[in-house]
Amino acid sequence: MWCFYSLFSHRIMAYQLDLLIGVVFMASPVLEMSPCFSDGRIALFRGCNLTQIPWVLNTTERLLLSFNYISTVVTTSFPLLEQLLLLELGTQYARLTIGQEAFRNLPNLRILDLGQSQIEVLNPDAFQGLPHLFELRLFDCGLSNAVLRDAYFRNLNSLARLDLSANEIHSLHLHSSFQELSSLSDINFSFNRIFTLCEDELQPLQGRTLSFFGLKSTSLFSRVFVDWEACRNPLRGIRLETLDLSENGWTAAILGNFSHTIQGSHISSLILTYHIMGSGFGFQNIKDPDQSTFASLARSSVLQLDLSHGYIFSLNPRLFETLKDLKKLNLAFNKINKISDYAFHGLDSLQILNLSYNLLGELYNSNFYGLPSIAYLDLQRNHIGIIQDRTFRLLKKLQTLDLRDNALKTIGFIPSVQMVLLGSNKLTHLPHVRFTANFIELSENGLENLSDLYFLLRIPGLQFLILNQNRLSSCSNVDYAPSQNLSLEQLFLAENMLQLAWETGLCWDIFKGLSRLQILYLNNNYLNFLPPGIFNGLVALRMLSLSANRLTMLSPGSLPANLEILDISRNQLFSPDPGLFSSLRALDITHNEFICDCELSTFIVWLNQTNVTLFGSPADVYCMYPNSLLGSSLYNISTKDCDEEEAVRSLNFSLFILCTVTLTLFLVITLIVTKFRGICFLCFKTIQKLMFKGKFRNPEPSAYRYDAYFCFSSKDFEWAQNALLKHLDAQYSSQNRLRLCFEERDFIPGENHISNIQAAVWGSRKTVCLVSRHFLKDGWCLEAFRYAQSRCLSDLKRVLIVVVVGSLPQYQLMRHETIRGFLQKQQYLRWPEDLQDVDWFLDKLSGCILKEEKGKKRSSPIQLRTIRTVS
Structure with missing residues (x-):
């Protein structure tokens, strides 16, 4: 939903190729035996205590040399490796000296990783001879301002990503050779100490479009006095898709001054997470942002604004009025307790608003005025207990309303939207208001009466309904006719108490009319029986979960005819009829309480011959009785001593004689x-x-x-x-x-x-x-x-x-x-x-x-014999 940029996220993107290589190595038994290995394409020498570059074949495409003691890299360190695409030299345990044209013998190198290696000497011509270099990683290398001031990166015409984060750079005065880097689009200076940034410093980048410019945690403008008029606009002539200014300790005043200084500069996405704007809760020493804070960004065409993880307490009137183009606004993880009238006035294009993890307690009709295009509203993890009826009624384009983990006791305010998320609230009953929805999530509430389920099943257009972890157990006051919902496809009723409702003989028609239902979860409902015909109307049901109940048997015809996947694990089935499962495509019958006598022989034969996909391992299908076979897998049980017809006759005769x-x-x-x-x-x-x-x-x-x-x-x-x-x-x-x-x-x-x-x-x-x-x-x-x-x-x-x-x-x-x-x-x-x-x-x-009963000890030609374990 929302894009968060940081130093680590960019490193993850940069290391995607390395991770893929790692997966290949993990899957290779040869590499498991020897961590220092080369197969002609991939050379893995990580942590091999090397002090110099090893010799590798000229067909090598990836050379990985991290975690070694290599201290010197010069031109002769490498043979001519025309096919090498990735060189990883990061995290050396010795201080590194890189000589003139050190990588010239790698003419087609695409990625060069020197990150976390302390570079003691870096020759200004070290990177010459790399015309195809796409990404250069120099994070945490102890580099100073000289790496920018001098022409270290000249002639790197293919360079697109440059990571100089976590170094000792204090000034961004760029050498004029940066003008030649026409492909450069991603620059990361995060985690340096860059206290000021003025117009003349980034002049070589003017006229360029950068996909990412990182200045996270640099203390920019927050540690020194700034003469904003003299400094002027550092982004003049630069078009930025994402500007990361997180963790710089900015107040609303600093942000207002910065916005005024860069006004007119195009920034599509502005990230200001972990700021200190706002009075917080219980103190007033730092002001909340106001109308003037973002006023100067009117011409910057900001589409995404991230102000999460801060201390904003109150959203003041017309706070974002000038951000006419804004589509995504993230205010999560602040201390927002008050939304003033017209706080969102002017955000005519806003589609996604994230107010989660704040301190909101009540919502009023006027809180969201000025949001005609809002489609996703995230209000989860607040303390909302009261919402006025018309709070969301004017949001005509609202599609998703997320109110999970709050303290709501009613849903009278719900508008007609596609997706409503109300899990983990305090709902005990539902007022039968009229609305439409495609997806409703009500898990982890306190709903008890099945009349609420009848009501929900009658909502027009409903396709997905989640009611897990409620207390559905009562059938009183149910006056609805069976639902004729022709759109519901998935119904989740896990972890309720339906046994208490069904054992009264009521609500056995709850699924009648759900002719398009495909997935039904009834696990963890304490069921010890299935009401007759409970699934008769579910002609489209494909997947049914009855796991973790107390079922001891399944009656013939109790399952839907078109069922494909059945989970009946963790019940108390003694001797199931295999005929019930023959039409399935997949079955989970693990962790039941099978009684391993001759009555189970038919099922054991079916178990070993069926084409149905069985979930779980053979060890999970075991005997619970008799004690001699306790824990034995059904797959290891022999049935050759059991005659089914003889066993049935013997059983009937024995029962008759014994009872008489x-x-x-x-x-x-x-x-x-x-x-x-x-x-x-x-x-x-x-x-x-x-x-x-x-x-x-x-x-x-x-x-x-x-x-x-x-x-x-x-x-x-x-x-x-x-x-x-x-x-x-x-x-x-x-x-x-x-x-x-x-x-x-x-x-x-x-x-x-x-x-x-x-x-x-x-x-x-x-x-x-x-x-x-x-x-x-x-x-x-x-x-x-x-x-x-x-x-x-x-x-x-x-x-x-x-x-x-x-x-x-x-x-x-x-x-x-x-x-x-x-x-x-x-x-x-x-x-x-x-x-x-x-x-x-x-x-x-x-x-x-x-008294010892004689029934089991009698010696007779037709007596049942205990199924024995296969030796």
């Missing part, structure tokens, strides 16, 4: 114990004592760290501890047999809570959920319940034990979808109301925890 037997036994035992519970328990204990002679056998060593993970609400901790933990957990009493895990004691502080829950569920023989009224209101408890259910399905075992505590009626339990699904298929325990049943209940619960 378990349910029957559980019902019979429950009836007997309920009817004769006292007698049954007494008999059971008596038999147990007779068989084991009063000694309880220690449980056999297990692969699990804990016998059971007890999941309960933190509000039930005291009851759970007294009623259960003290009677079951071995750490409470040596007489207890069980190793229990519960949050208050065994979760790792500072660890991700989901990771703690997952480790507890998968690291325990059983999971015991104490379902109470507090449990049903605790989101983490419900999340642990879901993980335990997932393990039941994967292990084909009853590893989840539900204990209902208190007088919870059935309908309250059935209100929760997760628990309802469990209760419809499995039995659960209730804490006994009668105290006589407590001991029996605890014993029964211990037995349920220690």
Whole structure:
């Protein structure tokens, strides 16, 4: 948007060829082995401890000799190198002596770099014999005024760029031979000590057009008294495209005097960054620029003016009135707190105005009067909290309005423009005002209700909408019909909370009517399901991101038919259906939680045979279960022992037998114990004592760290501890047999809570959920319940034990979808109301925890076998 010129930017431009050479060297294995090398075209001898010019082939085009100890360069130092284009002799660690016609044997040399080499002796005829020299770099060489006063640069008819920055030059009295340098257009005197510059000094350049003239950080006119009338115009007869006067400590008075002195001289771009103009904030010792400061530049045809990085506090009336041709004005990084009426009066041609990084707090209707041609207005990083409704209404040609990183709470002032940037403000809701826009950016705000998204999708002409990092989570008060936006192409909704909205069953039509949408980002939205048909209307969608959610499965037909790129990484997919991905062009499925059993065999086969481009390395697609395959890449898993049809039949039969037997036994035992519970328990204990002679056998060593993970609400901790933990957990009493895990004691502080829950569920023989009224209101408890259910399905075992505590009626339990699904298929325990049943209940619960299920250990011809790792 804006061009900033400095010493370093010019050096970067000058070194573009060197950087390209460096890339070639980095890519060459030969050069990696030897930094001092020549291949016939490029000779690289940087940092090789040379004391003289090495011999190179006459076909060499680039000779790089920096960081050596070369002290003398004379004509005989080089053989005849007619093809040499670049010679780099900068940064020598020895003081350099350059003799007469030192480079005559390099007749076609284009770039000569001597920068940062301390030149002790420079012969006046040192550069003779270089008719094609285009660029000469002499920055930071310790050169004095003599290099300009004498004829060092005569006969360099092709010289276009001359860099004499950071030397010891104090006067710019140029030798008459500069008149002969017809190609010279770029001169840099920055970082010297040039206190004055008068008309007679640059006389050899009169009648010339220079693309760049650098006087940055020279203390020009700021350290000495200047007789402006006697000095007269130093730029007389010189046409400048860019004049860099940055970092010279200029006040408004100095700039006014300079402008008056050079009036009439043509300057297209004037750079005055890092000035000291302005009163700043809290002091008044230096004045802000006023109408007279730039008045004398009326005939200079200034197109770009850079006044950034200063202390301007107030923009005074008619400040830039005479700059009729100005197109770009940069006032960023000042202390601007006040814009007076008519401050921009007269800037009829201004197209770009940068007021970012200032101290503006309010904007009024009159602030931008006089800007009929403004197209880009940058107001980011201020403290703007209030903007009057008609502040931007008169800017008829405004195309881009940048108000990011402010404190706005409403958008009632928004005009109809192509691009509106409102990120990082304090917007919590949007008034439904009428305007048009092509691009809207509203990331990092506080929008919560999806009614605002419905409103934005109805804005005419909208093609790009960015709403990342908001709080979209509510569907209340949504009274809009689905959008019929036929222009929207890209929609970014990352890092919101759409799961909270969609789980209510509302706003499932939010994407309906977006028939031209091509890119959709829904990553980091806590999604654990996709509403049915949510993408049905997205017939043009090509790229979809569902990364970093909680999806465990994708239903058939849930993805758009024309989708080409899908990012579903960092979810919790167990066994995805490869048929969903066969039509894609690219897929990212890394960092999911794959369960590596025979159900995954189809996906593993597809993964190794597909033509779909897969993002990430094979190591990023790994098993999470079983523990024997934890971290193993799916690409290294063999499926030859898995028969899909046999596995399905075995799974169905096993589930049928397991559920039938378990349910029957559980019902019979429950009836007997309920009817004769006292007698049954007494008999059971008596038999147990007779068989084991009063000694309880220690449980056999297990692969699990804990016998059971007890999941309960933190509000039930005291009851759970007294009623259960003290009677079951071995750490409470040596007489207890069980190793229990519960949050208050065994979760790792500072660890991700989901990771703690997952480790507890998968690291325990059983999971015991104490379902109470507090449990049903605790989101983490419900999340642990879901993980335990997932393990039941994967292990084909009853590893989840539900204990209902208190007088919870059935309908309250059935209100929760997760628990309802469990209760419809499995039995659960209730804490006994009668105290006589407590001991029996605890014993029964211990037995349920220690009981080894037979489902996974049965030896059968049709039993599922764990997928093994390829050796």
